Amino acid sequence: MHPGSITILGGGTAGWMAACLVQKQWPACKVRLIESSKIGIIGVGEGSTPQMKAFFDAIGVTEAEWMPRAHATYKVGIRFEDWSGKPGFDHYFHPFPSELDVHTAGEFFHQTQLRRGGLAVDAHPDRFLLPGLLADQKKGPQASANFPFEVSYGYHFDAHEVGSFLKDIATERGVEWIDNEIADVEVSEDGDVAALVAKDGERYEADFFFDASGFRAMIIEQALGAKHLGFGDNLFNDSAVVMPTDVAEGGPECATRAIAMKAGWRWSIPLTHRTGNGYVFSSRYIDPQDAEAELRGALGLGDDVEARHLKMRCGRLEESWKGNCLAVGLSQGFLEPLEATALHIVLATVEGFIAAVDRGGLDPATREQFNSDLGARYEGIRDYIVAHYRTAPRRDTQYWQETAEHDRLSDSLKQVMTAWFTGQDLAQEVARQGIATYYNAASWHCLLAGYGNFPDVARLKEPPVEVPAADMGALTNFLSACAMNYRPHSEMLAALNEGQ
């Protein structure tokens, strides 16, 4: 049986996503959302995974309804630039999965194994998977009707506009919205939250509470004492500086760019009205003012464009669900934004919670299983992000040396890396560990091959005739022919605006 009433503290993207999902799945539940306009929202977070599409599908909202308002664009993946320095590997594309992968991923895996074994065969991910080619050609992810192969995609969007759009949807559908600042959390003797108490003395009671108060984690951590497990040991970045630029010539791309910098990396996120840029760095290795100057230099911006500095707290709660409270969004944890997974975790958390309660009610065993599954998801995604830094060959600054040389890795990641570097079957290892639900075998191959983690070119030998290597000409023709079926990204965006 689900709770009869839920009060959500926080009206950032996480709070409003949660409100929409609960309202849709449990229409009989009374949902109230409290936020303080004086505190405001973090207002960054402009890239998503395909789960954002799943979210809008789940709440029954079409792209034509929300995308134009949020200045949104399509995203087929992330192009990693300047992380490697190895000849031929100065960039690679990490694509979202596509139905066409079944035709080419096997050959990609095979080629990487040959090259890891010292044979001079092509094993760059971009030669095998379609989305990078679509991005290069400024094509969008939707094909003509006679080419029925789905390419998964996410979006880029203005975080403020998505929040305000979701607020409109939620309130139209019956969610109560209150603008008030909460000063205190009343906890009853059994350890549950009894009420939220506002600065003006107003008390808000509910059966269940969602803490979506951002990095403050006001209910779950401050009042209920949930333990935060920091990831600083192997994820070094703790800060960001953000600055917009104009839309690139030729219109927005349908890919995020993640470009390595002296002490971190910067994103370039194309929206329809501007490009979002942010340098994510470790303040242990660079001063925020120097990071700002480095970003200005990279973007060719003078001092007239305002920069915004942010602090990030990377880690996760030991228990996202504690007593009668579920933490959602930044209050439950944050992995730095390299793979833009934060909103993806919001969806997984709320949908997972709803499914768990529908199955097993609000009992402790359900809660324990839910917390354990969520913890595994965080660690699975964390490992994939750590692997970027640990295996990127760049070593030009102390930051890149130390992110690559420490050994504070989970056993799971150690086993993945061992499988790769000892020439074992990586797809089998990913399947054996059951970690493909976080990142599948193609993603792991892209990461490890994309940085050029192979024997030095000088040591590679021509493959003997009896070793069957992929026919690269045929693959290139196949992908080029597939790409011809996809519409230009600009056309897809224009069609959305016309539908408005």
Ligand SMILES: Cc1cc2nc3c(=O)[nH]c(=O)nc-3n(C[C@H](O)[C@H](O)[C@H](O)COP(=O)(O)OP(=O)(O)OC[C@H]3O[C@@H](n4cnc5c(N)ncnc54)[C@H](O)[C@@H]3O)c2cc1C
């Ligand atoms: C540098 C950076 C880059 C990021 N990039 C991405 C990305 O590309 N993709 C992605 O998915 N995510 C990204 N994120 C994460 C993303 O920004 C957040 O997950 C998302 O914005 C949701 O935030 P939130 O709703 O949890 O918190 P917030 O937006 O901080 O909202 C907190 C809410 O709680 C309210 N509140 C707090 N205290 C009180 C109180 N006492 N009384 C009343 N109300 C209160 C506030 O008013 C606000 O409404 C990024 C984060 C950072 C820091």
